[in-house]
Amino acid sequence: MGVYTIQPMGALPEGRTMIVWRDFNNPIFDSPDATCLRMYDELTLYCRAAAIAAFDPDNIIIRLPYQKWAYRISTGGRAVRSRVYKQSPFSMIG
Numbered sequence: 425m426g427v428y429t430i431q432p433m434g435a436l437p438e439g440r441t442m443i444v445w446r447d448f449n450n451p452i453f454d455s456p457d458a459t460c461l462r463m464y465d466e467l468t469l470y471c472r473a474a475a476i477a478a479f480d481p482d483n484i485i486i487r488l489p490y491q492k493w494a495y496r497i498s499t500g501g502r503a504v505r506s507r508v509y510k511q512s513p514f515s516m517i518g
Contacts, residue, residue, distance in 0.1 A: 425485065429455045429495040430476065439490025445483040455498040 426446035432439035451458070456475035460467045496502070 426450060426452045426454060427491075427494045427498075428479065429453070429491060429498055431455065431457060431495050432490060433472075439495075441488045441491040441494050443485045443488070445485065451498070453494055453497040455495055457495075458498040458500075461499060461502075 426444055427441060428444045428446075429441045430436055430439055446452070446454070456472045456479070457467055459475040459478075460471035464471060
């Protein structure tokens, strides 16, 4: 099991933390932003949207309110704020 946290943003203004089934390759604490930081060492609108889209909701065990501490652990202690996120990553989709 692991903890997956989505930071508050336009599409999900209250954010979300979930207990999930995870692959052994994934960190115990993870987030879309942490995925982008691991893969590209930066956060972009497209990367965050792709990371959220790749998340499998069938792996969710329980949904919880946003937990900032879990988000910070997932990003290695960094509170990632991107200038790109004045809007939802989904506002550009259809």
